[in-house]
Amino acid sequence: MPLVLTEEQEMLRDAARGFLEAKAPVSALRKLRDARDEVGFSRDLWKEMAEMGWAGVLVEEAFGGSDFGFAGAGVLAEEMGRTLTASPFLSTSILAATALKKYACEAHRQEYLPKIAAGDLVMALAVDEKNKHAPAKTALRAEKSGNAFRLSGEKTFVADGHVADKLIVAARTAGAPGEEAGITLFLVDAQAKGVARERTIMVDSRNAARVRFDGVEATGDDVVGEIDGGWRALEGVLNAGRAGLAAEMSGSAQRAFEMTVGYLKERTQFGRPIGAFQALQHRAAHLYCELELARSAALKALQVLDESFEAAGAFCSLAKAKAGAVARLASQEAIQMHGGIGMTDEHDIGLYMKRIRVAQEMFGDPAFHADRIARLRGY
Amino acid sequence: MADLEKFRAETRAWLEENCPPDMRKPMRGEEDICWGGKRWKFQSEAQKIWLERMAARGWTVPTWPKEYGGGGLSKEEAKILKEEMRRIKARSPLESFGIWMLGPALLEYGAHEQKAHFLPPIARGEIRWCQGYSEPNAGSDLASLQCRCEDRGDHWLVNGQKIWTSYADESDWIFVLVRTDREAPKHLGISFILIDMESPGVTTRPIRLISGKSPFCETFFDDVKVPKEHAPGVSAVVGELNRGWDVAKYLLTHEREMIGAGGSGAIGGAASPGEVAARLVGVDETGRLADPILRGRIAEAEIDGWAFLLTMERLKDEAKAGKGMGAKSSMLKYYGTEFNKRRYELMMDAAGSDGLEWEGERSEDGKLARSWLRTKANSIEGGTSEVQLNIIAKRILELPDA
Structure with missing residues (x-):
């Protein structure tokens, strides 16, 4: 498959860009932040996105989705990255949709996928327990008692966890933290008895949650994937999320770079545009190359997810590592090259740095994924 | 299908x-x-x-x-x-340079008779060509070249010197950038001419490099007579007279893509630093390289190299879709060659003192060390990294001139 967008995907991109620039520009995020909005995104806007098929981007048409595939989802993620659009797209339309579509039983698929596609259900993935991503170290216990399980433990950095209707929770049903075997994924009602959520407003003005589970009841029917063998499903879902985040970061970094190059042409010092100085030209040119690499890696990961989902792990790590490192560089260069104005809250460029920081940390920072690639390559 | x-x-x-x-x-x-x-x-x-x-x-x-x-x-x-x-x-x-360089130039700019x-x-591999571009005083500023070519009626008279002429001492013919108009602006007085290396007045001298090898030469032209036509209807000049810079630019773009592609290791087929390190540095009980800092540096380089390969793939696919590569070849040249230097630095780190042996069978006469030194030319030949960054800044980002 050629490593370029198809015509359909290009049309989707153009339509998405037009819509987001009109309806969800950076000023919309600023407004949500300044109003201390309790949801953290606009439910009306999300409904509109659902009507365009975005919420159900991975959902089969039979369930009311648009089924654009991961490459299509990546196009949307990239465009939302450009405008820093706050929405439950990652948590619900990529992570939860992947979990349900690829690993859930038919009953769950029929119940939830149409609601996701309609924009009526927000879901969140609860995996991290400590400050650094380490899914194999899952310690939250799911004790079996008769037919039921009781979940106890804590999750953190649960994106959109504060407003989610349903949580997908990685829990330990066997083995010890650090082992890939013995993990099970549970579908838990966010309102269930014993669930306590604390909204955590993050540096990027988006929302996550710390979630406590205190003997929360679940049954075998609530399991997604296999009991004790949930690692495969968890990895699959995380891979999709990583590729989605890579695309989003690629979009954010690209937009920050465009703003920076624009500023280099317009800002005058010493009687000439600062973009005429070679010290800045070479840094901008280097960054341009890095951005191209990040984009290639993200597109490849998304295409492989579509073509051979199970074989996508290394590609998703590549994309997440490269996009994370490049987006970080892009945001740092953006602020430096903007100079003083870049340090002000009034200017949008700082918002890019903040979002990129969060996205590059989520589901593994570049070091996490470099380690994973090294292990896969046998060193 | x-x-x-x-x-x-x-x-x-x-x-x-x-x-x-x-x-x-x-x-x-x-x-x-x-x-x-x-x-x-x-x-x-x-x-x-x-x-x-x-x-x-x-x-x-x-x-x-x-x-x-x-x-x-x-x-x-x-x-x-x-x-x-x-x-x-x-x-x-x-x-051969005939296949990589002259052929594409002739196909694009040559007359039917020349082709x-x-x-x-x-x-058929019967004639070996070399390239005469750089001069001692015309490196990054290639268009300032001075090798002189005068019209003497039935022939051209060439005087001057070229440098970094790869394998000139083993080649049969040379394609050369010469100055045919000394009054015109520097880009508009250059022609692209084909010269038989056996012509009287052509001499070559190999240049010994830091790797100990001599793939490059200096080539001197002293009153070299070049017939206007090498055979009936076969002009010695490719393209229009005084428009040789167009041909040169076309070939440089081509060369950059090629050198950049070589830098990824896709062509060299050399071992990866990770493999070399696993063998020579060893791994711990978890299968990780015993040197964690080297391991991290290698993994980061591996990510960049892999993403670079994908970028080459993408640019080729885009070019096929009719979007062309244009100035993006400078990105391949810049990134590919800088990456190749980094890869060989890591190989040398992984090999430690074994990699420093210069002679003898064990090291295949210092194969790794000599290759490592050879890579240092990657970011100089075919336009330095700094020149490539200038091109990206001006042509792609459209940043203003100083």
């Missing part, structure tokens, strides 16, 4: 039948390349047979037109040929 599958089957069968077993062994390095030319001594009978058989089908230059000695293959067919050759690990039958005269001997 059916036609392509048929082509694949036929190609596979032909290769199985015609590629000698000795030509299915991986090349050890540059010493195994078949360069061809009048003075070429085949390293083996197999190398000779392989060249002859491939040349007879036009497959030394698969996409060139048949009338000029090529295979007349479409891009898709050429890709299949490449894949099938890779499948049986067949070596390239012939490499018919010069291309078939390149395809």
Whole structure:
């Protein structure tokens, strides 16, 4: 498959860009932040996105989705990255949709996928327990008692966890933290008895949650994937999320770079545009190359997810590592090259740095994924 | 699609039948390349047979037109040929500056007579070409070149010096950038001319490099007479007189893509730093390299190298979709060569003192050390990294001139 967008995907991109620039520009995020909005995104806007098929981007048409595939989802993620659009797209339309579509039983698929596609259900993935991503170290216990399980433990950095209707929770049903075997994924009602959520407003003005589970009841029917063998499903879902985040970061970094190059042409010092100085030209040119690499890696990961989902792990790590490192560089260069104005809250460029920081940390920072690639390559 | 599958089957069968077993062994390095030319001594009978058989089908230059000695293959067919050759690990039958550089230039800018005269001997490996671009005082500022070419009625008279002329001491002909108009602005007084190295007044001198090897030469032209026509209707000048810079730019773009591609390791086929380190530094009980800092640096480089390969793939696919590569070739040149230098630095780190041996069998006469030193030229030849960054800044980002 050629490593370029198809015509359909290009049309989707153009339509998405037009819509987001009109309806969800950076000023919309600023407004949500300044109003201390309790949801953290606009439910009306999300409904509109659902009507365009975005919420159900991975959902089969039979369930009311648009089924654009991961490459299509990546196009949307990239465009939302450009405008820093706050929405439950990652948590619900990529992570939860992947979990349900690829690993859930038919009953769950029929119940939830149409609601996701309609924009009526927000879901969140609860995996991290400590400050650094380490899914194999899952310690939250799911004790079996008769037919039921009781979940106890804590999750953190649960994106959109504060407003989610349903949580997908990685829990330990066997083995010890650090082992890939013995993990099970549970579908838990966010309102269930014993669930306590604390909204955590993050540096990027988006929302996550710390979630406590205190003997929360679940049954075998609530399991997604296999009991004790949930690692495969968890990895699959995380891979999709990583590729989605890579695309989003690629979009954010690209937009920050465009703003920076624009500023280099317009800002005058010493009687000439600062973009005429070679010290800045070479840094901008280097960054341009890095951005191209990040984009290639993200597109490849998304295409492989579509073509051979199970074989996508290394590609998703590549994309997440490269996009994370490049987006970080892009945001740092953006602020430096903007100079003083870049340090002000009034200017949008700082918002890019903040979002990129969060996205590059989520589901593994570049070091996490470099380690994973090294292990896969046998060193 | 059916036609392509048929082509694949036929190609596979032909290769199985015609590629000698000795030509299915991986090349050890540059010493195994078949360069061809009048003075070429085949390293083996197999190398000779392989060249002859491939040349007879036009497959030394698969996409060139048949009338000029090529295979007349479409891009898709050429890709299949490449894949099938890779499948049986067949070596390239012939490499040369004629194939890489002059051929594409003639196909783009040459007259029919020039193509018919010069291309078939390149395809058959009979004439070896070298390139005369840089001068001692014209490096990054190539367009300031001074090698003088005067119109003397029935011939051109060439005087001057070229430097970094690769393999000039083993080549039969040279394509040269010369100044044909000293009054015009510097880019508009340059011509692209073809000169027989056996002409009286042409001398070469190899330059010894830090790797101890001498792939490059200095080439001197003292009152060299170049006929206006090398054969009836075959002009010595390619393209229009005084518009040689257009040809040069076209070739530089081409060269940049090529050097950049080499930098990824896709062509060299060299071992990866991770493999070398796992072997020479060792791994701990969890399978991780015993040196965690080296491991991290190697993994980061691996990520960049892999993403770079994907970018080359994407740019080629975009070019196929009609978007062209243009100034993006500077990105490949810049990133690919800087990456290759970084890769060899890591290999040297992984090899430790073993990698420092310069002579003797154990090190194959310092193969790694010499290769490491060779990579330092990657970011200089074909336009320095700094020149590439200038091009990206100006042509792609459209940043203002200083």
